[in-house]
Amino acid sequence: MHMHDEPSHHGIDDDRAQSYPNPTMQLLLQRASCRSFEDKPIPDDVMRLVLEAGIHAPTGGNLQPYSIIKSDNKQTAAKLAKLCGEQPWIADAATNLLFCIDWRRLERWAELEIAPFAGMAAFRNFWITFQDVIISAQNICTAADTMGLGSVYIGTVMECFRELVEMFKLPKGVFPVVLLCLGYPKQRPLPRRKLGVDIVVHDETYHEPNDKTIREAYQDKYPNWKLQITEERLEIMRRVCRNVHGDEFADRCIEKVKAQGYFSPVQNYFGLHYQADFMPQGNEEFLAMMEERGFTWFKNYVPKGMEYQS
Ligand SMILES: Cc1cc2nc3c(=O)[nH]c(=O)nc-3n(C[C@H](O)[C@H](O)[C@H](O)COP(=O)(O)O)c2cc1C
Numbered sequence: 001m002h003m004h005d006e007p008s009h010h011g012i013d014d015d016r017a018q019s020y021p022n023p024t025m026q027l028l029l030q031r032a033s034c035r036s037f038e039d040k041p042i043p044d045d046v047m048r049l050v051l052e053a054g055i056h057a058p059t060g061g062n063l064q065p066y067s068i069i070k071s072d073n074k075q076t077a078a079k080l081a082k083l084c085g086e087q088p089w090i091a092d093a094a095t096n097l098l099f100c101i102d103w104r105r106l107e108r109w110a111e112l113e114i115a116p117f118a119g120m121a122a123f124r125n126f127w128i129t130f131q132d133v134i135i136s137a138q139n140i141c142t143a144a145d146t147m148g149l150g151s152v153y154i155g156t157v158m159e160c161f162r163e164l165v166e167m168f169k170l171p172k173g174v175f176p177v178v179l180l181c182l183g184y185p186k187q188r189p190l191p192r193r194k195l196g197v198d199i200v201v202h203d204e205t206y207h208e209p210n211d212k213t214i215r216e217a218y219q220d221k222y223p224n225w226k227l228q229i230t231e232e233r234l235e236i237m238r239r240v241c242r243n244v245h246g247d248e249f250a251d252r253c254i255e256k257v258k259a260q261g262y263f264s265p266v267q268n269y270f271g272l273h274y275q276a277d278f279m280p281q282g283n284e285e286f287l288a289m290m291e292e293r294g295f296t297w298f299k300n301y302v303p304k305g306m307e308y309q310s
Helices: 023-030 044-055 074-083 088-092 104-113 123-146 155-167 211-221 231-245 247-260 265-273 283-292 304-309
Strands: 066-071 095-102 150-154 174-183
Touching: 023 123, 044 066, 044 123, 066 074, 066 123, 074 088, 074 095, 074 155, 088 174, 095 104, 095 123, 123 150, 123 174, 150 155, 155 174, 155 283, 211 265, 231 247, 231 265, 247 265
Parallel strands: none
Antiparallel strands: 066 095, 095 174, 150 174
């Protein structure tokens, strides 16, 4: 039995090394996030090609409702690293890309051509746009990989939306979604274990797996993963459990942790790391920030031209 102090689920049993049908499959199956970068800039021609690959991605209606803020500036990187929750690889990355939803460009196009426009008021548009942004970002990741670069997404931009808006002078209609750090890897990052096809893919209709299947699938993903018990961690876990589910649940959880002698991965995920009493906080504040930036897709919409009918 191996006791980890820090979470780790790296390392796959890859016995296929020689038998990938093509280099793209090999790249996709061996990819991993990179969090340590060489102090070496990305040549302009390489970066340009990678960006072109991203911009060539599928996008709903071929609208490309996104903008990418590209920064090679060390001071900006250091500032981003701090803002996004002290993640040092942001500061070390050669280039940081901030992916944003951008309805402003389309709004301006519509204005110029005297076309009707309600882009920021529609959930339908928002839903597709969010996907467009990520699909483009992921194509950039893959393209970067093929060029010998490494990358890691930074999701914690959500903790500093307002600062990002100011830093990058984002106008209304432009909203940050995710940051991507890019650079030459210090060493090839190890691919992480994933849930397998058999658990993720459902034939024809959704099949609810039984308890044993779920347990085993996660055991395979996190073999022997155990986080040491400390007083501090117990305290946090107790607080989170109590806040979310009450005292009785907190007692049950702590009892289970103590009986098994460690925190299991899911207890760590939602009890200690993405704390379940914190994560849902601020929902309305997030919507308020969206509204500040001109997005109103979560509000009831009364079109101007139809006001007289209501
Ligand atoms: C939307 C999104 C947000 C992420 N945010 C962060 C982050 O803030 N910091 C970080 O180090 N990694 C972040 N990651 C990387 C994940 O931790 C990583 O993809 C995951 O652990 C799986 O590892 P792999 O990419 O090596 O397969 C993020 C990934 C995604 C897709």
